[in-house]
Amino acid sequence: MVLRVILYPNLNKTLFMKSHIKIFTLLAGVFLMISCGDSEKKEKEEVKTGDYSQEAPKKEAAATSSKDMVDMSNKGIGPIKSVTLNAEIDQALAVKGETVFKNMCTACHKTNKKFIGPALVGITERRSPEWIMNMILNPEEMIAKDPIAKQLLLESNMAVMANQNLTEEEARSILEYFRTLKEEI
Amino acid sequence: MKKINSILSLLVLVVIMIGCGGDGDRKKSGAMATNAAERVYVAPGEHDEFYGFFSGGFSGQMSVYGLPSGRLLKVMPVFSQDAEKGYGYNEGTKPMLNTSYGFIPWGDLHHVDISQTNGELDGRWVFTHENNTPRVARIDLNTFETGEILEIPNSAGNHSFAITENTEYLIAGTRFAIPSPQRDMSIEDMKGNFKGPLTFVKIDQETGGMELAFQVIMPGFNFDLAHPGRSASHGWMFATTYNSEEANTLLEVNASQNDKDFIVALNWKKIEEYVKNGGGTMMDAEYAHNVYNHNSSTATSTMKKGVKTVDPKDIPGAVFFMPIPKSPHGCDVDPTGEYIVGSGKLAAELTVFSFSKMIKAIEDKNYDGDAYGIPILKYEDILGGIVKQPGLGPLHTEFDGKGNAYTTFFISSEVVKWSLKDYQVIDRKPTYYSVGHLMIPGGNSRKPFGKYLVAMNKITKDRYLPTGPEMNHSAQLYDISGDKMELLLDFPTIGEPHYAAGIPADLIKQNSKKIYRLDENEHEHAVRNESETRVERKGNEVHVYMTMIRSHFAPDNIEGIKVGDKVYFHVTNLEQDFDVPHGFAMIGANTAELLIMPGATKTMLWEPKRIGVYPLYCTDFCSALHQEMQGYVRVSPAGSNPELKWSLDGD
Numbered sequence: 001m002v003l004r005v006i007l008y009p010n011l012n013k014t015l016f017m018k019s020h021i022k023i024f025t026l027l028a029g030v031f032l033m034i035s036c037g038d039s040e041k042k043e044k045e046e047v048k049t050g051d052y053s054q055e056a057p058k059k060e061a062a063a064t065s066s067k068d069m070v071d072m073s074n075k076g077i078g079p080i081k082s083v084t085l086n087a088e089i090d091q092a093l094a095v096k097g098e099t100v101f102k103n104m105c106t107a108c109h110k111t112n113k114k115f116i117g118p119a120l121v122g123i124t125e126r127r128s129p130e131w132i133m134n135m136i137l138n139p140e141e142m143i144a145k146d147p148i149a150k151q152l153l154l155e156s157n158m159a160v161m162a163n164q165n166l167t168e169e170e171a172r173s174i175l176e177y178f179r180t181l182k183e184e185i
Numbered sequence: 186m187k188k189i190n191s192i193l194s195l196l197v198l199v200v201i202m203i204g205c206g207g208d209g210d211r212k213k214s215g216a217m218a219t220n221a222a223e224r225v226y227v228a229p230g231e232h233d234e235f236y237g238f239f240s241g242g243f244s245g246q247m248s249v250y251g252l253p254s255g256r257l258l259k260v261m262p263v264f265s266q267d268a269e270k271g272y273g274y275n276e277g278t279k280p281m282l283n284t285s286y287g288f289i290p291w292g293d294l295h296h297v298d299i300s301q302t303n304g305e306l307d308g309r310w311v312f313t314h315e316n317n318t319p320r321v322a323r324i325d326l327n328t329f330e331t332g333e334i335l336e337i338p339n340s341a342g343n344h345s346f347a348i349t350e351n352t353e354y355l356i357a358g359t360r361f362a363i364p365s366p367q368r369d370m371s372i373e374d375m376k377g378n379f380k381g382p383l384t385f386v387k388i389d390q391e392t393g394g395m396e397l398a399f400q401v402i403m404p405g406f407n408f409d410l411a412h413p414g415r416s417a418s419h420g421w422m423f424a425t426t427y428n429s430e431e432a433n434t435l436l437e438v439n440a441s442q443n444d445k446d447f448i449v450a451l452n453w454k455k456i457e458e459y460v461k462n463g464g465g466t467m468m469d470a471e472y473a474h475n476v477y478n479h480n481s482s483t484a485t486s487t488m489k490k491g492v493k494t495v496d497p498k499d500i501p502g503a504v505f506f507m508p509i510p511k512s513p514h515g516c517d518v519d520p521t522g523e524y525i526v527g528s529g530k531l532a533a534e535l536t537v538f539s540f541s542k543m544i545k546a547i548e549d550k551n552y553d554g555d556a557y558g559i560p561i562l563k564y565e566d567i568l569g570g571i572v573k574q575p576g577l578g579p580l581h582t583e584f585d586g587k588g589n590a591y592t593t594f595f596i597s598s599e600v601v602k603w604s605l606k607d608y609q610v611i612d613r614k615p616t617y618y619s620v621g622h623l624m625i626p627g628g629n630s631r632k633p634f635g636k637y638l639v640a641m642n643k644i645t646k647d648r649y650l651p652t653g654p655e656m657n658h659s660a661q662l663y664d665i666s667g668d669k670m671e672l673l674l675d676f677p678t679i680g681e682p683h684y685a686a687g688i689p690a691d692l693i694k695q696n697s698k699k700i701y702r703l704d705e706n707e708h709e710h711a712v713r714n715e716s717e718t719r720v721e722r723k724g725n726e727v728h729v730y731m732t733m734i735r736s737h738f739a740p741d742n743i744e745g746i747k748v749g750d751k752v753y754f755h756v757t758n759l760e761q762d763f764d765v766p767h768g769f770a771m772i773g774a775n776t777a778e779l780l781i782m783p784g785a786t787k788t789m790l791w792e793p794k795r796i797g798v799y800p801l802y803c804t805d806f807c808s809a810l811h812q813e814m815q816g817y818v819r820v821s822p823a824g825s826n827p828e829l830k831w832s833l834d835g836d
Contacts, residue, residue, distance in 0.1 A: 102714050103704075103713045104714075104759075104761065106715055106716065107714065107737075158809040159736065160735060160808060160809070162734060163762040164761040164762065165700065166761075
C-alpha cells in the first residue's frame with residue numbers, strides 16, 4: 001500500500017490533467033487491488049473475528065461422547081507403534097509406574113474419579129496400549145489430530161493434556177500400572 | 186476521454202508492474218537502495234545467526250539480542266532487582282544482591298566477556314562486572330541466569346575488566362583510587378597515598394566458580410579498560426590509566442595535564458607463581474560471595490574475610506608502564522597478541538604498541554625512569570606504529586581476523602577501519618551518535634567472526650520516534666564482510682551498553698536448558714506432587730507447600746492464617762514441558778510476583794495486614810483456563826485461634 005502514496009503525487013505532477021485525476025485514481029485503485037491487493041485479501045479471510053454463530057462447534061461436540069469411542073484398533077499418533085503385553089502383569093514395573101504416575105500425573109488425574117482429566121480405571125479396556133503411551137508421550141499432536149483425544153479435550157473443558165517429558169520406559173511403566181487399577185467399590 | 190483513460194490505464198499498469206515486481210529497481214534511496222533490509226531480515230520462525238550479550242549499564246542487567254535482526258530476546262537480571270522475574274525480590278534470589286554494605290537493589294553493569302578456551306569463544310559462561318559497588322558476576326549460558334556474584338573488596342569503581350584466554354582469571358581493576366586499606370584521611374592527601382588495586386579472580390574450569398586469588402596494589406592512577414594478552418602475549422594483561430596526575434578534584438581539567446598517561450603491562454603468570462610460592466601479604470577485607478544453585482533456585486550469600494595483596498615492587502619483571510598520549514581509554518589486543526592498540530581519547534593519533542618490542546625493551550632493561558618503583562618503558566622502543574589523523578576521540582578497537590582493526594571515535598562520531606599491516610585508514614562510516622564501544626563477535630579473541638560490527642552509541646537524538654526527554658540508547662549494525670562497511674540496521678538497547686560480546690548461536694543454543702527436571706529439584710521446600718502439598722505453622726511463621734500445573738494451584742483454599750503471620754509460599758511448578766512457566770501473585774504482598782519455570786520451586790514472603798479473604802492467582806498466561814488459575818486465603822484476626830485448613834476441590 002506504500003505504492004499508492006508514491007504513485008499518485010508523481011503522476012499528478014507529470015500528467016497535468018486535473019479533470020481526469022478522479023477517474024484515474026479510481027482506475028489506479030482498481031488495478032492496485034488486482035495486482036497488489038492479494039495479500040490483503042487473504043489476511044482478511046484468515047483473521048475472522050467476532051464469528052459468534054453457535055452452530056458449528058456445538059454440533060461437533062454434541063455428535064459424540066468419548067464413552068461411545070471405544071476403539072482398541074486406534075493406536076494414536078506418536079512414537080509408539082506396537083506394544084506387546086504379557087498376559088501376566090509385571091508387578092515390579094507396575095510399582096515403578098505407580099511412582100512415576102504419582103509424581104508426574106496426579107496433579108490432573110485421579111484413578112477412580114474424573115479430576116482435570118478422565119479417571120484412569122479401566123482405561124486399558126477402552127484404549128489400546130499404544131494409544132495410552134502416545135497420549136502420554138505426544139499429547140500436543142494427539143489432542144490436535146486424534147479423534148478420541150480431541151473429544152476428551154472437549155470433555156475436559158479444554159484443559160490440555162500436559163507433556164511431562166517422560167521417557168518411553170516411564171510411559172511403559174505407567175501403562176503397566178494402569179493394568180492393575182480396579183474399580184473401587 | 187476514453188482514449189486518454191485507456192492510455193492512463195496502460196501507464197498505470199506499467200508503473201504497477203515495476204512497483205510490484207519486487208526486485209525491480211534498487212537504486213532508490215534509503216533501505217531500498219541496497220538490500221540492507223533483506224540482510225537483517227530473519228523470517229518469522231527463523232533464528233538469528235549470532236547471540237549478542239549487551240551490557241545494560243545503569244540498568245544493572247544484561248540483555249540478549251539476536252543478530253543480525255537486532256531483536257531483543259531476553260533481559261537477564263544481574264546486579265539490579267527485576268520485578269518481572271522476581272529476581273532480588275523472592276526469597277531464593279535476595280541473597281544474590283547481598284554485599285558487605287548490606288542488600289543493594291541496583292548496580293551499574295559495564296563490560297561483558299564470554300569465556301574462552303585457547304583464546305576462542307567457548308560459550309560456557311558470560312562474565313561481567315559492576316562499577317558502583319565493586320562486584321563481578323557469572324551468567325551460565327545453559328540457563329541464561331546469573332549463577333554467581335563476587336564482591337571485590339579494597340576497590341572502588343570496579344572498571345577495567347578482562348577474561349584471560351583460557352578463562353583462568355577474571356581481572357577487575359580499580360577506577361576510583363582509594364586509600365588501601367580504607368582509612369579516615371584527608372582527600373587532599375590523595376597523591377602517593379591512594380591506591381589502585383588490580384584484582385585477580387580465579388575461575389574454576391568445571392563450574393565457573395569464582396574465587397578471589399590476589400590483588401596487585403598499584404599506584405592510584407585510575408584504571409580504565411583492560412584486555413588480556415593472547416596467543417604470543419598470553420600470560421600478560423594490559424590496562425589503561427587516565428589519571429596519572431592523581432588529581433582528586435575537577436578531573437576533567439586536572440587529570441588531563443600530563444602529556445602521557447600509562448598502559449600497565451602485567452605478567453600475571455609471574456605474579457601467580459610468586460603467590461603460589463608464598464608471596465604476598467593478607468590484608469583485612471570483608472566481601473560477600475553469592476552463589477546461586479539452579480537446581481534449588483536458591484542462592485546463598487557467604488561473608489568472607491581477608492585478601493592476599495601483592496606489592497608490584499616485590500616482583501621484579503612482572504609490572505611495567507607503557508607511556509601513551511593523553512588519557513587513554515581503550516586498550517585492545519589483536520588476535521595474534523602482537524599489537525596492543527591504545528586509544529588516547531584526547532590525542533590526535535592512535536598508538537599501536539608491539540608486544541615483541543616490549544619484551545625486547547624489558548630484556549634490555551632500557552627504561553625511562555619509574556613511577557612508584559615500577560619501570561617505565563620508552564615510548565619509541567615499544568611503538569609498533571601510529572594511525573595518523575584517524576578521527577577525534579578514539580575509544581575502542583576490535584578486530585575482524587583478516588588483518589583489519591575497527592576503532593570507534595566518540596567526538597567525530599564514526600567507526601574507522603584501518604589495516605594492522607600499514608596503519609592506513611581503509612574506510613570510515615558515521616555512527617548516530619557519539620559511539621562508545623563496538624563489538625564484532627569474537628572480536629576480542631584469537632578467532633573473530635568478522636561478518637558484523639555493532640556500534641553502541643551514547644546519544645540517540647532523532648533516531649527513533651521521540652519518547653520524551655529520555656531515549657533508549659541506540660546500536661547500529663554494520664556489515665563488515667566487504668572492503669567497505671555498510672550500515673544495515675539501527676536498534677534500541679537497554680540502559681547504557683558498555684560493551685557487548687557476540688558469539689555464533691551454534692556455540693550456545695543446543696546447550697540451552699528447556700526445563701528444570703522435577704527429580705533434580707533441590708529446593709529445601711519443594712514438593713514432588715500434589716499429595717505432598719500442605720500448610721504448616723511454626724509460631725507466627727506459616728509455610729505453604731503449594732504446586733501449580735495447568736491450570737490450578739494445590740491447595741487453592743487456605744484458612745487459618747492470622748494478621749501478623751509471616752506466610753512463606755513455597756510454590757513448585759509441576760510442569761515438565763518447555764516454555765510453560767506459571768506466575769504467582771498474592772494481593773498485598775510487599776514484593777514482586779514469583780515467576781516459576783517448569784520443575785522449579787520459588788518462595789515468596791507475604792505478611793497479611795488485614796482480616797478478610799484474599800485471592801492469589803497465576804500471572805503468566807498458561808492455558809485456555811489461565812483466568813481460572815486462582816485461589817483464596819482466609820485471614821483471621823491476630824490473637825485468634827483458627828484451625829489450619831487447606832484443600833483443592835474439597836479434598
